[in-house]
Amino acid sequence: MRIKQVSVFVENECGRLEAILEALQREKINIRALSVSETAEFGIVRMILDNPEEGIQALRQAGFTTRIDWMLSAQIPDVPGGLLNSVARPMAQAGINIKYFYAYIEQVGENKAMVVFKPDDLEKAEEVLASR
Amino acid sequence: MIRDPEHETMPRGELEKLQLERLKVKVREVYDKVPFYRRAFRENGVTPDDIQNLADLTKLPFTSKLDFRDNYPYGLMAVSPDQVVRIHSSSGTTGKPVIAPYTQRDVDTWSEIMARTLATCGTTKDDVLQNAYGYGLFTGGLGFHYGAERLGALVIPTSSGNTKRQVLLLQDLGTTVITCTPSYALILHETASEMGIDLRDSNLRLGILGAEPWSEQMRRDIEERLGILAINVYGLTEVIGPGVSVECPNKCGMHIAEDHFLVEVIDPETGEQLPYGGEGELVITTLTKEAQPVIRFRTRDITSIDPEPCECGRRMARMSRIAGRSDDMLIVRGVNVFPSQIESVLLNVEGVEPHYLIVVDRQHVFKSDELEIWVEVSEKVFSDEMQKMEDLEKRLRSEMDSVLGISARIKLVEAKTVARSEGKAIRVVDRSEL
Numbered sequence: 193m194r195i196k197q198v199s200v201f202v203e204n205e206c207g208r209l210e211a212i213l214e215a216l217q218r219e220k221i222n223i224r225a226l227s228v229s230e231t232a233e234f235g236i237v238r239m240i241l242d243n244p245e246e247g248i249q250a251l252r253q254a255g256f257t258t259r260i261d262w263m264l265s266a267q268i269p270d271v272p273g274g275l276l277n278s279v280a281r282p283m284a285q286a287g288i289n290i291k292y293f294y295a296y297i298e299q300v301g302e303n304k305a306m307v308v309f310k311p312d313d314l315e316k317a318e319e320v321l322a323s324r
Numbered sequence: 325m326i327r328d329p330e331h332e333t334m335p336r337g338e339l340e341k342l343q344l345e346r347l348k349v350k351v352r353e354v355y356d357k358v359p360f361y362r363r364a365f366r367e368n369g370v371t372p373d374d375i376q377n378l379a380d381l382t383k384l385p386f387t388s389k390l391d392f393r394d395n396y397p398y399g400l401m402a403v404s405p406d407q408v409v410r411i412h413s414s415s416g417t418t419g420k421p422v423i424a425p426y427t428q429r430d431v432d433t434w435s436e437i438m439a440r441t442l443a444t445c446g447t448t449k450d451d452v453l454q455n456a457y458g459y460g461l462f463t464g465g466l467g468f469h470y471g472a473e474r475l476g477a478l479v480i481p482t483s484s485g486n487t488k489r490q491v492l493l494l495q496d497l498g499t500t501v502i503t504c505t506p507s508y509a510l511i512l513h514e515t516a517s518e519m520g521i522d523l524r525d526s527n528l529r530l531g532i533l534g535a536e537p538w539s540e541q542m543r544r545d546i547e548e549r550l551g552i553l554a555i556n557v558y559g560l561t562e563v564i565g566p567g568v569s570v571e572c573p574n575k576c577g578m579h580i581a582e583d584h585f586l587v588e589v590i591d592p593e594t595g596e597q598l599p600y601g602g603e604g605e606l607v608i609t610t611l612t613k614e615a616q617p618v619i620r621f622r623t624r625d626i627t628s629i630d631p632e633p634c635e636c637g638r639r640m641a642r643m644s645r646i647a648g649r650s651d652d653m654l655i656v657r658g659v660n661v662f663p664s665q666i667e668s669v670l671l672n673v674e675g676v677e678p679h680y681l682i683v684v685d686r687q688h689v690f691k692s693d694e695l696e697i698w699v700e701v702s703e704k705v706f707s708d709e710m711q712k713m714e715d716l717e718k719r720l721r722s723e724m725d726s727v728l729g730i731s732a733r734i735k736l737v738e739a740k741t742v743a744r745s746e747g748k749a750i751r752v753v754d755r756s757e758l
Contacts, residue, residue, distance in 0.1 A: 199708035201701045203738050229710045234701075234736050238708055257706045257739045291709055310708070 195265045196244040200237045201257040215254035221247045227294035263308050270303045286320045327443040331583045332638045343586050346611035351375050357402040386620045396420040403615050413461040414561035424561050425615040437567040437581050438471020444570050445555040449476030456504035459483040463565025468503045484746040487515040498527045506538040507749035513549045524551030532557050537646045539664045541671030563608050577642030584612045592650045603628045624650045656695045659730045663751045669727050675704030679742045682752045695732040700739050
């Protein structure tokens with residue numbers, strides 16, 4: 193399923209993540225998933241929010257540089273090989289590269305997990321997931 | 325429109341005759357009335373009688389910013405204090421400020437020079453001119469104000485700052501011409517955007533920008549963002565304020581008010597005068613200033629002079645955009661670097677913001693110097709993929725390498741990390757000041 197991700201540019205310094213989270217809390221926006229990719233100097237904070245449009249407004253208001261991108265989310269069984277069989281292998285077999293991915297905290301029932309990922313070909317990856 | 329055809333289109337030979345006449349008078353005046361000049365002339369074994377043609381100018385000693393400090397506040401004045409009607413002053417970076425006194429005639433001369441300056445870049449009496457140069461001791465505010473009034477334009481004296489109100493007035497009063505520093509033009513655009521206003525939809529058509537060095541790339545950026553013609557204007561407190569030179573809409577160099585200012589370009593190392601076209605330090609001698617004439621003032625600004633007439637019909641020589649101040653020039657690992665070079669590299673990369681800071685390490689005398697450039701990450705260049713961010717960093721670094729001839733560290737910083745200035749932008753800081 194397609195899902196919107198909000199990403200934020202942030203310097204790799206004390207208190208910056210706090211500033212992002214405060215901006216979201218002020219507008220009562222909830223974070224469903226979060227991942228940080230970083231260098232020594234800066235980081236990219238990627239988030240799935242319950243309200244991405246309002247979230248991005250709140251972050252911009254707080255002075256952050258942000259963007260919204262379409263991602264794919266998939267429900268996977270919480271068992272050994274779950275991620276491999278439901279996402280990684282089908283994508284590899286279809287020749288789709290996953291640029292990055294992270295887990296998604298969502299109550300989806302017993303023994304299930306959610307992942308969110310960015311394929312290099314969104315439409316094709318969506319078809320691969322749907323055909324399963 | 326050419327406001328003063330008699331002077332602005334004067335053939336070179338006649339202009340030089342006028343300059344020599346005025347020079348002789350000024351040299352005699354400062355020799356008789358200012359002990360500083362008499363002493364300096366004597367030390368160099370020169371008297372006013374030695375000035376028989378313009379080439380004799382090189383016999384006279386230079387004046388520098390240091391001389392203004394040493395003779396603070398009134399030591400360089402050539403009139404009695406009761407003849408002075410106004411004082412301006414430049415923000416001294418260290419030590420004492422520079423004091424610039426004006427007689428009533430100086431104020432009148434300057435107003436006319438400024439009216440001519442405004443007309444040169446295409447301002448007319450029908451324009452609504454919002455003057456966002458700082459009013460007060462700074463010459464920019466009152467200089468433009470008096471010039472615009474003399475021209476007959478409607479002046480909105482907003483001064484600098486209170487940017488939201490500036491945007492509001494600009495819209496509601498139908499401002500057509502904005503006068504401010506180039507960095508403030510960008511702040512206006514930034515603030516307007518935050519207010520949901522596109523300045524390109526306003527009546528604004530012309531910006532007369534100066535008081536700090538800026539690049540051709542920055543001009544393109546400002547023209548595009550504000551939807552205006554951006555004109556470069558030049559001047560300095562020591563000789564009068566703004567009005568020394570300004571571009572016409574052809575944007576092919578700044579027309580120098582040569583009937584009031586005698587200019588030379590010298591090699592900053594040796595002090596030797598350079599031929600036309602040579603790039604070096606601009607030296608100015610005032611030809612009409614009464615209260616405080618200045619002889620061969622070393623501006624520290626790097627430029628070159630082209631004496632050919634312009635297509636606009638004006639015949640006064642033109643000076644090129646200031647490449648930088650010899651003071652601002654950084655020497656990094658033995659290589660000369662001007663902040664304007666760094667600016668042009670940054671602005672040539674699509675989407676990079678014109679807000680940047682150059683951090684130098686001047687503390688370690690025995691260590692090789694480090695140059696770090698802070699670049700703000702705008703939404704145009706931000707990506708959720710680390711690879712793309714690293715590519716941006718690499719690209720900036722390699723272009724900086726090839727233009728500067730030395731390597732610089734690129735630091736990507738959050739938006740608004742670089743302090744916005746309402747006056748002259750601060751582009752270079754020492755690491756110890758951070």
